[in-house]
Amino acid sequence: MTKEIQGVVLTVLGIVVLRLAVGTAYLNYVKESLRPWLLVSGAVLVVLGVLTFVDVVLRRSVPDEEPESDDGHGHGHRGPRVAWLIFLPVVAVFVVAPPALGAFSAARSPAVPSLLNTSLPDLPAGDPVTLYLSDYVQRAVWDKGTTLTGRTVELTGFVLPQPGGGWQLARMQITCCAADAFASKVQPVGLPAADADLPANQWVTIRGRWVPGGSDGPGDEIPLVQVESLQRVEQPENPYD
């Protein structure tokens, strides 16, 4: 890998990181809290890359065809060959632009996330009250619905079609990046006939009430929500809980 390409790789990867962090695209892959670090590291990479390029331009007068002496790293003085692979994530972001994890990953994820909050406070005031899907599942499963009883809730997620027909409402939750994602799932009941079958990954907001029941069994409990109304919506800016 020539010095020029080293400069290009560093610069282009820096641009990719900055490009993700400047808009909202980074939210498809990592947590919001990483954003400042993405901006800083992207800028560092661009500076490193541009300076590497400047080196090349300034040394034009010196013959730069050094003999390719291999130091056992699989690279000589010209830079590691493995660095060519850094173009892969660049291509993945600019060309493929993979979407947020959806129904495919939710179907593979175990049903019930762990109890992250030991104390579940009363729901905030308001009617309906907007809840994260993971919060709803925790309250329904670990708290037997005590704090949900008698309240109207609004849940947003995507459609996870079921093998036997019908669908569940699902949303992925991440703690750092999409590699550690797991799903929260809720079974809507009383759906209007028009919405009984929706395409996978269609985002919807359901207004409804908690009702007891749902498939049980340790680690495999899917709580129910009695649907009062359903709205098709766009994917939220942050697709994860």
Next chain:
Amino acid sequence: MTAAAGRSAPVRDDRQREDGGPRRRRWRPSQLEIVGMVAVVLVVGRSWVQEQVAYPAVEAGATVFVAIVTQATPFLVLGVLLSAAITAFVPPGFWIRALPSRPALAVPVAGAAGCMLPGCECASVPVAGSLMSRGVAPAAALAFLLSAPAINPIVVISTVVAFPGQPQMALARFVASLATAVAMGWLWLRLGRGEWLRIPDRSHLHGATPWHTFRLTAAHDFLHAGGFLVIGALAAAVMNVAMPTSWMQALADHPVLSVLGLALLAVVLSICSEADAFVAASFTSFSLTARLAFLVVGPMVDLKLFSMQAGLFGRAFATRFAPTTFAVAVGVSCLVGWWLLS
């Protein structure tokens, strides 16, 4: 990408002039021109490529791949800046004075010093490499390499948060990780052979000034570790979408297999050590000891780390070091789990 394509023209002119244009009969594209042409093809054929990969499994794999690289980049940048600073600004004799001269003592000191590097495993690989090339005993640098991603304050705090009401989990993780790191350092002292380990050579990265050396080292280390990070992220992404999930449930009920199963899962998933506690907490059907093994193994042995270690220290090293670390980490986790978590 278009920026790269646009730059290729003036450089090419330069090249041809240097090479004395007429002498060269056949036009051979430079690397820069090839990159530029590929970039143009990809930009033009973008929608065609998108159609070719429009399968849920491929898209989910690509998302996980981009996510791991994105998540790791800031930490890798931090790591290479630190390692470049060690190479460029810390006088060569410093580490020899700072660490005990007897390697057997330097190992635990270096292991404990791991708690001072806030970051995850991507940062510690280049730092350990530059410690070695600065004359730190390999055994001590390896203890640091293993302990730093697991016992630093950020990781300890995230473990406490992930296991509410069970602070002994964070304590057990700290104890087991430090013990494994020190044990591996001592094992390397006794059994390790110099020829297995390729100590990174930085002599060709000497610049005109310390700042120039700093910059050259940082760029070189990032390109090197970044390439291997990509290999590891690819492997982890493929496993993430290809592994049958039903296996895990079957393992959970078996006391021995559950420990081995979660330890292997840690290797495969390659999750950042700052996030793995939350993932471990979600394996509610597994015993605490099995989850401890997940947390101890993950920051020390995983697909992306193996790839980065093989790249920096050589394959002969990584194929011996990683499996041994895995075995020691699982053993220590069982002991500490039995002691602190039952």
